[in-house]
Amino acid sequence: xxxxxxxxxxxxxxxxxxxxxxxxxxxxxxxxxxxxxxxxxxxxxxxxxxxxxxxxxxxxxxxxxxxxxxxxxxxxxxxxxxxxxxxxxxxxxxxxxxxxxxxxxxxxxxxxxxxxxxxxxxxxxxxxxxxxxxxxxxxxxxxxxxxxxxxxxxxxxxxxxxxxxxxxxxxxxxxxxxxxxxxxxxxxxxxxxxxxxxxxxxxxxxxxxxxxxxxxxxxxxxxxxxxxxxxxxxxxxxxxxxxxxxxxxxxxxxxxxxxxxxxxxxxxxxxxxxxxxxxxxxxxxxxxxxxxxxxxxxxxxxxxxxxxxxxxxxxxxxxxxxxxxxxxxxxxxxxxxxxxxxxxxxxxxxxxxxxxxxxxxxxxxxxxxxxxxxxxxxxxxxxxxxxxxxxxxxxxxxxxxxxxxxxxxxxxxxxxxxxxxxxxxxxxxxxxxxxxxxxxxxxxxxxxxxxxxxxxxxxxxxxxxxxxxxxxxxxxxxxxxxxxxxxxxxxxxxxxxxxxxxxxxxxxxxxxxxxxxxxxxxxxxxxxxxxxxxxxxxxxxxxxxxxxxxxxxxxxxxxxxxxxxxxxxxxxxxxxxxxxxxxxxxxxxxxxxxxxxxxxxxxxxxxxxxxxxxxxxxxxxxxxxxxxxxxxxxxxxxxxxxxxx
Amino acid sequence: xxxxxxxxxxxxxxxxxxxxxxxxxxxxxxxxxxxxxxxxxxxxxxxxxxxxxxxxxxxxxxxxxxxxxxxxxxxxxxxxxxxxxxxxxxxxxxxxxxxxxxxxxxxxxxxxxxxxxxxxxxxxxxxxxxxxxxxxxxxxxxxxxxxxxxxxxxxxxxxxxxxxxxxxxxxxxxxxxxxxxxxxxxxxxxxxxxxxxxxxxxxxxxxxxxxxxxxxxxxxxxxxxxxxxxxxxxxxxxxxxxxxxxxxxxxxxxxxxxxxxxxxxxxxxxxxxxxxxxxxxxxxxxxxxxxxxxxxxxxxx
Numbered sequence: 001x002x003x004x005x006x007x008x009x010x011x012x013x014x015x016x017x018x019x020x021x022x023x024x025x026x027x028x029x030x031x032x033x034x035x036x037x038x039x040x041x042x043x044x045x046x047x048x049x050x051x052x053x054x055x056x057x058x059x060x061x062x063x064x065x066x067x068x069x070x071x072x073x074x075x076x077x078x079x080x081x082x083x084x085x086x087x088x089x090x091x092x093x094x095x096x097x098x099x100x101x102x103x104x105x106x107x108x109x110x111x112x113x114x115x116x117x118x119x120x121x122x123x124x125x126x127x128x129x130x131x132x133x134x135x136x137x138x139x140x141x142x143x144x145x146x147x148x149x150x151x152x153x154x155x156x157x158x159x160x161x162x163x164x165x166x167x168x169x170x171x172x173x174x175x176x177x178x179x180x181x182x183x184x185x186x187x188x189x190x191x192x193x194x195x196x197x198x199x200x201x202x203x204x205x206x207x208x209x210x211x212x213x214x215x216x217x218x219x220x221x222x223x224x225x226x227x228x229x230x231x232x233x234x235x236x237x238x239x240x241x242x243x244x245x246x247x248x249x250x251x252x253x254x255x256x257x258x259x260x261x262x263x264x265x266x267x268x269x270x271x272x273x274x275x276x277x278x279x280x281x282x283x284x285x286x287x288x289x290x291x292x293x294x295x296x297x298x299x300x301x302x303x304x305x306x307x308x309x310x311x312x313x314x315x316x317x318x319x320x321x322x323x324x325x326x327x328x329x330x331x332x333x334x335x336x337x338x339x340x341x342x343x344x345x346x347x348x349x350x351x352x353x354x355x356x357x358x359x360x361x362x363x364x365x366x367x368x369x370x371x372x373x374x375x376x377x378x379x380x381x382x383x384x385x386x387x388x389x390x391x392x393x394x395x396x397x398x399x400x401x402x403x404x405x406x407x408x409x410x411x412x413x414x415x416x417x418x419x420x421x422x423x424x425x426x427x428x429x430x431x432x433x434x435x436x437x438x439x440x441x442x443x444x445x446x447x448x449x450x451x452x453x454x455x456x457x458x459x460x461x462x463x464x465x466x467x468x469x470x471x472x473x474x475x476x477x478x479x480x481x482x483x484x485x486x487x488x489x490x491x492x493x494x495x496x497x498x499x500x501x502x503x504x505x506x507x508x509x510x511x512x513x514x515x516x517x518x519x520x521x522x523x524x525x526x527x528x529x530x531x532x533x534x535x536x537x538x539x540x541x542x543x544x545x546x547x548x549x550x551x552x553x554x555x556x557x558x559x560x561x562x563x564x565x566x567x568x569x570x571x572x573x574x575x576x577x578x579x580x581x582x583x584x585x586x587x588x589x590x591x592x593x594x595x596x597x598x599x600x601x602x603x604x605x606x607x608x609x610x611x612x613x614x615x616x617x618x619x620x621x622x623x624x625x626x627x628x629x630x631x632x633x634x635x636x637x638x639x640x641x642x643x644x645x
Numbered sequence: 646x647x648x649x650x651x652x653x654x655x656x657x658x659x660x661x662x663x664x665x666x667x668x669x670x671x672x673x674x675x676x677x678x679x680x681x682x683x684x685x686x687x688x689x690x691x692x693x694x695x696x697x698x699x700x701x702x703x704x705x706x707x708x709x710x711x712x713x714x715x716x717x718x719x720x721x722x723x724x725x726x727x728x729x730x731x732x733x734x735x736x737x738x739x740x741x742x743x744x745x746x747x748x749x750x751x752x753x754x755x756x757x758x759x760x761x762x763x764x765x766x767x768x769x770x771x772x773x774x775x776x777x778x779x780x781x782x783x784x785x786x787x788x789x790x791x792x793x794x795x796x797x798x799x800x801x802x803x804x805x806x807x808x809x810x811x812x813x814x815x816x817x818x819x820x821x822x823x824x825x826x827x828x829x830x831x832x833x834x835x836x837x838x839x840x841x842x843x844x845x846x847x848x849x850x851x852x853x854x855x856x857x858x859x860x861x862x863x864x865x866x867x868x869x870x871x872x873x874x875x876x877x878x879x880x881x882x883x884x885x886x887x888x889x890x891x892x893x894x895x896x897x898x899x900x901x902x903x904x905x906x907x908x909x910x911x912x913x914x915x916x917x918x919x920x921x922x923x924x925x926x927x928x929x930x931x932x933x934x935x936x937x938x939x940x941x942x943x944x945x946x
Contacts, residue, residue: 024653025651081785082785082788097789098785098789099788129810129811250669294692332795355818411813416811418811427810430809502767
């Protein structure tokens with residue numbers, strides 16, 4: 001092998017101009033799809049080769065591989081350049097999507113080469129979900145096939161609005177114009193309901209390069225652009241900046257108590273310092289105080305940028321919520337209709353529970369009704385009891401808590417979700433939201449006696465008793481209050497039973513002897529039980545020093561309802577904080593029977609949640625509790641569903 | 646209003662989004678820091694993603710003990726300058742057995758000192774998500790990999806059964822013992838990396854810049870003698886040549902290219918006229934067909 005002595009360009013003005021032009025290039029993401037053997041990989045190989053993206057060493061490897069695995073005789077088999085997996089080369093098929101990169105003087109391109117086999121439809125959908133344009137390949141000898149239709153429908157569902165109809169292998173039909181015209185008419189007839197903004201038909205031979213990078217002399221009857229000319233100039237700007245502001249909160253950045261930033265990627269619109277924004281789920285309004293960036297705050301940021309916002313007010317916002325324009329708000333609902341593409345061997349079944357994930361939100365969801373399945377050949381709406389792998393249908397869904405969204409047709413980011421199997425964690429389906437459902441149309445009342453399940457179902461939650469135990473001054477009430485605020489903000493029904501407050505009423509006849517302490521706990525546990533029976537999420541904030549009484553409280557509740565939260569702050573720290581001045585008085589002997597001083601505290605051995613408070617902010621711990629509750633609800637549904645039967 | 650983001654702005658935003666998604670969804674992430682140019686870009690993006698906070702995860706360097714000395718010096722200097730939490734892991738079993746690229750070959754050396762060492766480190770700390778700097782344009786099995794790439798409890802990749810990955814809606818759910826490898830630079834090309842380093846003025850190991858260095862010509866590559874462990878074969882001679890590196894790994898396995906590019910501008914200029922791929926300088930990719938996929942299935946990054 002020879003060594004290449006590269007010529008380096010001097011950092012001249014022309015070099016800088018060149019670099020500036022490079023940086024200003026726009027980006028087009030597209031995919032190639034169509035039936036097996038229509039020549040998708042060959043086309044990408046041709047594009048890479050003709051735009052000089054294949055390096056000498058890669059070409060040498062390709063020549064070697066072509067002789068070994070190739071299907072093109074003595075010629076280079078470009079498919080081997082993209083079929084990168086061993087199994088693909090051995091079987092001569094594409095299994096998974098491959099991403100390749102090339103550039104012309106006008107644009108940069110990311111290509112997803114997707115598999116044609118029906119069994120790998122999910123991999124085709126993966127490639128399509130991030131693409132702006134699809135090249136649908138058709139073998140001129142075969143015409144429009146079932147997979148051509150399936151891929152076109154999926155591309156349309158996933159929001160692709162621009163199609164190149166590549167009528168490939170035109171050399172094998174002697175460059176016959178009538179065959180080309182026939183296919184173009186067939187496809188137009190089929191695609192008229194798919195909502196494509198542009199469909200550009202091009203006669204092509206990917207193998208020999210006709211009409212790929214330059215117009216071919218062998219198709220004199222074709223007057224349109226070559227494929228590359230079209231890709232360089234087609235306008236696919238969806239103008240996400242023109243849409244209302246949508247900011248899915250991805251991560252709350254809180255390095256210290258003085259900074260609370262909401263990090264995420266702007267889904268649509270523009271935001272400027274001073275703009276009013278609204279928290280989608282609660283309707284609370286605030287203003288943008290700062291748009292924080294390393295190297296200095298920004299005055300304005302636009303769709304597509306990953307930013308960090310600081311708001312003027314202390315509003316409750318966590319991951320999964322949206323900050324939005326007050327003038328045009330998204331929908332917030334727990335019932336909606338959606339298109340679903342199913343990916344899993346195990347069919348989608350109405351009534352089974354799945355984890356639903358939007359870009360940043362996660363909630364458990366059930367398909368309440370499968371309205372119909374779409375026949376991919378003729379768009380017929382067919383009645384169905386389930387959706388099998390690779391099938392497409394329209395469903396009604398119900399989520400445990402409301403989510404904020406826009407219809408997918410209006411916003412490709414805030415209208416999309418995936419469904420995840422609770423047991424295998426596999427991504428089993430992709431959803432595109434159509435519209436929300438009015439509850440009246442959808443709540444199916446059943447003539448049950450009113451019970452705990454009914455009461456809690458009405459509140460869209462599972463009851464729970466969060467039992468906070470810990471020394472006086474450990475932070476129980478502070479954390480409990482923040483936790484309740486969070487639950488309230490996410491639409492849950494709650495109540496706090498606080499040690500001090502209860503002693504003003506229900507327990508005002510009780511003192512601080514051991515016997516009174518036991519009775520104190522017993523009464524509170526009974527009240528908590530009633531409230532749980534009413535379907536509430538109860539937060540009990542009591543020192544509750546004795547393990548035995550906490551056990552009694554636990555045994556009063558239903559299985560899994562009692563959640564012991566150990567607020568673990570060392571005695572020294574509590575005494576140092578001493579928010580009510582009680583430690584000073586207890587240590588001087590003025591107060592008797594004070595827990596930790598002259599009355600024991602029996603720390604929980606196996607609490608459900610152990611909060612070591614030193615060095616953590618109350619906000620952070622309240623968030624941890626909320627996260628725990630969400631996870632429990634998801635796990636419990638799995639149990640309710642008997643593992644999905 | 647029409648404010649189009651540039652190509653690099655779009656790539657930067659996508660990477661930052663991925664970093665934050667992991668920080669929000671996993672309990673124990675780690676960033677694999679290999680000291681090369683891609684790691685430098687990755688680290689720069691991580692600092693941006695969490696500013697004004699520090700990245701909420703440690704950085705792990707799997708040290709094969711055969712890295713260039715300048716890489717180790719640069720690593721320690723960056724850790725001190727940026728104040729991140731640096732973990733260094735060496736496969737001590739491999740060291741005890743004296744595994745080295747000269748006597749055991751690149752395959753065995755890479756497997757023991759890199760793949761096995763990485764698995765050891767991930768198990769030792771119980772990381773549930775690990776960032777890597779791999780790009781899809783590097784190699785054709787990488788071109789097939791998801792951004793969030795699932796690994797089973799044995800750290801193995803199953804290329805025939807990857808999770809669908811729709812939009813920016815990532816599936817971060819795993820069972821105990823399983824993990825996800827995360828590739829924030831998936832959609833960057835080598836040229837993008839250099840343009841970004843130039844644009845953002847990101848520090849990189851000096852080995853990327855041309856300089857007179859002692860090299861020996863071997864198996865069609867220029868191997869630099871970085872220390873006295875270098876074993877010469879009969880007939881080989883060390884000579885000083887003006888060279889630089891396009892990619893960095895273990896010094897006995899990494900080929901230099903002859904070049905006079907000693908500034909970032911010159912490197913980018915050279916890139917624009919390059920006729921060979923960067924992995925051409927990596928001996929380990931050429932051992933056998935499909936060798937990268939095989940290594941990845943075994944747990945290599």
